[in-house]
Amino acid sequence: DPQKALGPQINYTITGIDAGAGVMGNTATALEKYGLAQNNWQLQTSSTAAMTSVLDKAIKAKQPIVITGWVPHWMFTKYDLKFLKDPKKVYGAKEGIHTIARTGLKQEKPGLYQFLQNFNWTPDQLAQIMLQINNGVEPTTAAKAYLKKHPEQVKAWLKNVPAGNNQTVTLAYVAWDSEIASANVVAQALKTKGYRVTLRPMDAQPMWTAIATGAADASFSAWLPTTHQAYARSFQGRYDDVRVNLEGAQTGLAVPTYMTKVDSIEDLKT
Ligand code: PBE
Known part of the structure; x- marks a missing residue:
């Protein structure tokens, strides 16, 4: 009624x-x-x-x-x-999705750090992968298809990124649809450069903790300045806010x- x-x-x-x-x-x-x-x-x-x-x-x-x-x-x-x-x-x-890294990553893995500085996309681009995954396509498959369809963008993400030579990379993400998409697309892009990527799904609090303690190298799951303000406050000074990887979140x-x-x-x- x-x-x-x-x-x-x-x-x-x-x-x-x-x-x-x-x-x-x-x-x-x-x-x-x-x-x-x-x-x-x-x-x-x-x-x-x-x-x-x-x-x-x-x-x-x-x-x-x-x-x-x-x-x-x-x-x-x-x-x-x-x-x-x-x-x-x-x-x-105004809300954005930020790439955050453990402090010291820039010195220890400058190649990976360069990638983190390059990586960004738009809500429309992210939606392409997210919808496929929602329709039942495996995240890895959807990510690979995305890379194939957007060679110029991938080239820009990999600009000045040296070969990984099997360097290990640990990425923490939270299993929200947008973050499943970003973590998988990043993992596939880094693999094409010879990085050995491990994806670690976890809850939001452990994700922030993993970055602050150095247990993970980076994450693309930080929603700032408002959504994750409580986490950002409690881990202040213990993470590197690398860049906004997607603008226009809400x-x-x-x-x-x-x-x-x-x-x-x-x-x-x-
Ligand atoms: N979300 C999706 C998350 C960030 C990504 C809005 C549900 C959150 O509220 O923390």
């Missing part, structure tokens, strides 16, 4: 993802700042796969749902979704566009 208040219809529940995700921490903050926590609203922890499956069911039934959303992600390609306005800027304004609360009465996080209260 669209006339009825939204909260009771969805048990005052926002469907979230893995607990370590920055968007989860920021949503907890949003619930406080917008006075929603005091109003029975809660955030449900699950996983991206569980969240998108609940979203799929809700959309097929044209039911209301509020999720933790972000771009780049195929959910915004596959479904008509909108971000709720965030007048208090809890989710920040996180927030999202709903299907057929929820025409809800446009702002503030509307959840009424």
Whole structure:
């Protein structure tokens, strides 16, 4: 019933993802700042796969749902979704995906470091791989196909990168769709230059820890300045913020566009 208040219809529940995700921490903050926590609203922890499956069911039934959303992600390609306005800027304004490295990498593995300085792409390019993986293509296969299709870009990524001569490279990533895509495309690009790449999937907190302790060389999974601000703060000075590898990222609360009465996080209260 669209006339009825939204909260009771969805048990005052926002469907979230893995607990370590920055968007989860920021949503907890949003619930406080917008006075929603005091109003029975809660955030449900699950996983991206569980969240998108609940979203799929809700959309097929044209039911209301509020999720933790972000771009780049195929959910915004596959479904008509909108971000709720965030007048208090809890989710920040400009967000990018950063390449971070362990401190000292620049001196110890200058060739790899050169690659890290070169690597960047756009949300559209990332989406090409992400959609394929979502359609069931193996990440390695999708990454190889991407390299084949974009030889000029790969050349730019490998510019001034010396042969790896079997040098080992450990890359930490979090199994979010965008990061599965970037980690795999980077691994394949480095392999063509003779680097021996190990990909290590882990949660967000261990990923930041791995970079700070030097257990991993680099990661392409840092969303800054807002999404991972808590991690960036607690590991301050213990990682090298190499560059932005993708601009135009965004996180927030999202709903299907057929929820025409809800446009702002503030509307959840009424
Ligand atoms: N995400 C996708 C992550 C970063 C990548 C938005 C779910 C997060 O919230 O930490």
